[in-house]
Amino acid sequence: xxxxxxxxxxxxxxxxxxxxxxxxxxxxxxxxxxxxxxxxxxxxxxxxxxxxxxxxxxxxxxxxxxxxxxxxxxxxxxxxxxxxxxxxxxxxxxxxxxxxxxxxxxxxxxxxxxxxxxxxxxxxxxxxxxxxxxxxxxxxxxxxxxxxxxxxxxxxxxxxxxxxxxxxxxxxxxxxxxxxxxxxxxxxxxxxxxxxxxxxxxxxxxxxxxxxxxxxxxxxxxxxxxxxxxxxxxxxxxxxxxxxxxxxxxxxxxxxxxxxxxxxxxxxxxxxxxxxxxxxxxxxxxxxxxxxxxxxxxxxxxxxxxxxxxxxxxxxxxxxxxxxxxxxxxxxxxxxxxxxxxxxxxxxxxxxx
Amino acid sequence: xxxxxxxxxxxxxxxxxxxxxxxxxxxxxxxxxxxxxxxxxxxxxxxxxxxxxxxxxxxxxxxxxxxxxxxxxxxxxxxxxxxxxxxxxxxxxxxxxxxxxxxxxxxxxxxxxxxxxxxxxxxxxxxxxxxxxxxxxxxxxxxxxxxxxxxxxxxxxxxxxxxxxxxxxxxxxxxxxxxxxxxxxxxxxxxxxxxxxxxxxxxxxxxxxxxxxxxxxxxxxxx
Numbered sequence: 001x002x003x004x005x006x007x008x009x010x011x012x013x014x015x016x017x018x019x020x021x022x023x024x025x026x027x028x029x030x031x032x033x034x035x036x037x038x039x040x041x042x043x044x045x046x047x048x049x050x051x052x053x054x055x056x057x058x059x060x061x062x063x064x065x066x067x068x069x070x071x072x073x074x075x076x077x078x079x080x081x082x083x084x085x086x087x088x089x090x091x092x093x094x095x096x097x098x099x100x101x102x103x104x105x106x107x108x109x110x111x112x113x114x115x116x117x118x119x120x121x122x123x124x125x126x127x128x129x130x131x132x133x134x135x136x137x138x139x140x141x142x143x144x145x146x147x148x149x150x151x152x153x154x155x156x157x158x159x160x161x162x163x164x165x166x167x168x169x170x171x172x173x174x175x176x177x178x179x180x181x182x183x184x185x186x187x188x189x190x191x192x193x194x195x196x197x198x199x200x201x202x203x204x205x206x207x208x209x210x211x212x213x214x215x216x217x218x219x220x221x222x223x224x225x226x227x228x229x230x231x232x233x234x235x236x237x238x239x240x241x242x243x244x245x246x247x248x249x250x251x252x253x254x255x256x257x258x259x260x261x262x263x264x265x266x267x268x269x270x271x272x273x274x275x276x277x278x279x280x281x282x283x284x285x286x287x288x289x290x291x292x293x294x295x296x297x298x299x300x301x302x303x304x305x306x307x308x309x310x311x312x313x314x315x316x317x318x319x320x321x322x323x324x325x326x327x328x329x330x331x332x333x334x335x336x337x338x339x340x341x342x343x344x345x346x347x348x349x350x351x352x353x
Numbered sequence: 354x355x356x357x358x359x360x361x362x363x364x365x366x367x368x369x370x371x372x373x374x375x376x377x378x379x380x381x382x383x384x385x386x387x388x389x390x391x392x393x394x395x396x397x398x399x400x401x402x403x404x405x406x407x408x409x410x411x412x413x414x415x416x417x418x419x420x421x422x423x424x425x426x427x428x429x430x431x432x433x434x435x436x437x438x439x440x441x442x443x444x445x446x447x448x449x450x451x452x453x454x455x456x457x458x459x460x461x462x463x464x465x466x467x468x469x470x471x472x473x474x475x476x477x478x479x480x481x482x483x484x485x486x487x488x489x490x491x492x493x494x495x496x497x498x499x500x501x502x503x504x505x506x507x508x509x510x511x512x513x514x515x516x517x518x519x520x521x522x523x524x525x526x527x528x529x530x531x532x533x534x535x536x537x538x539x540x541x542x543x544x545x546x547x548x549x550x551x552x553x554x555x556x557x558x559x560x561x562x563x564x565x566x567x568x569x570x571x572x573x574x575x576x
Contacts, residue, residue: 005482174400263575
């Protein structure tokens with residue numbers, strides 16, 4: 001299939017439709033509004049449905065209901081909107097329903113700003129909602145990867161019966177890049193025999209619920225979810241190693257920032273500095289194993305984010321105290337420049353004047 | 354080159370490259386020693402608007418008007434009263450960068466009385482690699498809907514068919530074919546064929562419209 005030039009938000013929406021999503025519920029917010037706009041235009045053409053809800057809270061609960069019927073459903077928003085959706089997300093996780101949620105994140109806290117940011121790492125990986133739950137978080141760095149991961153996200157959601165987040169900063173939503181749509185790898189997806197599609201008097205009604213008043217039953221449910229999350233950690237963790245074979249300075253960054261860092265790695269190598277990058281593609285599960293493959297000669301880790309340092313905790317956990325962990329970040333919608341990152345790396349390596 | 358009407362309005366679907374074209378065009382005008390102003394009327398796109406390059410434009414003697422709210426971090430549908438100045442002040446060569454689709458062109462409607470009293474061109478930037486402007490029908494619909502909300506007429510086409518840094522001569526020629534069909538259907542001339550410098554130098558010289566090499570100013574090096 002020939003590549004087409006798309007804006008990130010359109011590409012994400014088109015990928016969802018390619019993956020069989022027929023229902024979208026959401027509420028507009030910059031910088032992701034082209035996504036619901038695309039769905040409003042395209043879903044009716046394929047017999048689907050677009051609903052602009054009265055709020056993000058309403059939208060995520062419409063997702064809860066529609067996911068209960070077994071349909072492939074999507075909602076999207078940006079940071080403050082995602083904060084509003086957290087209650088619904090924990091209900092969906094508790095009720096074990098599949099859905100995909102796209103977060104094109106912007107500066108915070110509060111209303112923040114409309115420029116790109118990666119300050120939703122805590123909210124997305126630690127669970128903004130209550131209870132013992134997790135959900136996969138994909139962090140694409142290119143629009144092609146955003147398309148591929150969105151299509152994969154629907155399969156993963158169905159396979160594990162879990163909400164899945166695709167998280168890109170505002171740049172991913174707003175930038176233009178050529179993309180193509182390829183089938184994701186085949187999975188044997190379980191039959192949705194839990195869906196509330198009408199009994200026709202032939203079976204007991206399916207009940208979708210996250211309320212367990214018997215503590216033992218709730219504990220059993222929590223451990224069942226925990227086993228599922230361990231399985232996801234085992235099978236679904238994704239990362240990229242870039243020029244890591246002999247790296248002395250190990251960058252860790254994801255999403256848009258990782259593209260800047262790749263340029264930094266190349267520039268440093270041209271200057272004779274052995275630099276490499278570990279790029280988490282799933283933020284949860286975090287690619288802990290990648291850190292065991294850091295070469296012996298490595299001297300330090302430098303985490304680069306568009307936040308004041310939210311991924312750094314996971315980096316420290318994965319590093320297990322082996323190397324010093326440094327941080328460079330810009331926030332509020334400011335984007336790190338290659339020169340500033342290079343200066344920080346040289347300072348760490350003792351090369352700065 | 355650049356001998357168009359004093360006020361040049363640049364429209365085009367997002368992704369067409371209209372902002373890149375408008376900024377390059379304004380800088381070229383300034384290089385010729387003309388008194389130039391550029392207006393950013395984009396209230397549709399929150400990122401990659403020409404106002405992000407204000408400093409570069411100002412350093413090159415291009416006066417910039419956009420939102421009356423300073424800074425790139427706003428998505429308010431608010432444009433500066435100062436935009437009327439260069440429309441009425443005939444000492445200016447004026448480039449108006451109008452954002453997005455017909456919704457974006459609504460900002461232009463406010464000026465239609467003033468524009469009809471002066472010399473203007475309105476150029477539609479076409480990228481045949483964008484899904485909604487790949488056919489004569491798609492481009493025609495785009496032009497007609499913008500004319501309807503802006504209440505002024507398109508006077509020329511710009512073939513800016515691109516795939517960012519991956520653009521090939523074939524991309525431009527495919528876009529040229531589409532623009533020629535649109536040109537015939539709507540009786541509009543192709544005024545410019547714009548492409549990144551590495552592609553522009555290899556284009557055939559006999560294309561309708563002047564070849565205008567563009568620098569990618571809006572896209573950061575790391576993208």
